[in-house]
Amino acid sequence: TQLLEQSPQFLSIQEGENLTVYCNSSSVFSSLQWYRQEPGEGPVLLVTVVTGGEVKKLKRLTFQFGDARKDSSLHITAAQPGDTGLYLCAGVGPSNTGKLIFGQGTTLQVKP
């Protein structure tokens, strides 16, 4: 069974600080996705990383896929209150069905 361990589960920081969220597995994933979920809504895709070692940037967010495609990280630079939310990593499973395996999520609170 493929599992994704996401850490930390909760993070409360001041505006302007940097932070990193980690997503780790003992299994290899063909690709890994990061989502953001607002209360009462479905997850919304932020980025997909596919190649080992790949780095993608989305404004102040930097996503990295590990060389072995077993882990990923999300780094936010100079966090703002608008970044507050639940961040989820999800790996695309080995079957060809497109099934996603989610981590537990990281709840981020950025205080002004």
Add this chain to the structure above:
Amino acid sequence: EPEVTQTPSHQVTQMGQEVILRCVPISNHLYFYWYRQILGQKVEFLVSFYNNEISEKSEIFDDQFSVERPDGSNFTLKIRSTKLEDSAMYFCASIAGARAEAFFGQGTRLTVV
């Protein structure tokens, strides 16, 4: 922008009753999914559906659950006899291809009392 829509947004039902959760996936998508998220827990895969049949299901998706795509646009999840532990947010998702971006609906909050 295309979106996945789910109805109802909230459903309260008595234990033992049947419920049907409805989803309208994005029209040109080929793969359809149901996920659930129990309060405070992670999003869990229930079932995937492709070419009018189940392509994969999890251990959670037992005989009490079924899915249908009755008319080429709606995609439904039926729970035959609800239990208290079925209370959760249920999300429908669809993708255009097996490696493509997943679009999620806003979810149905199911409360079993």
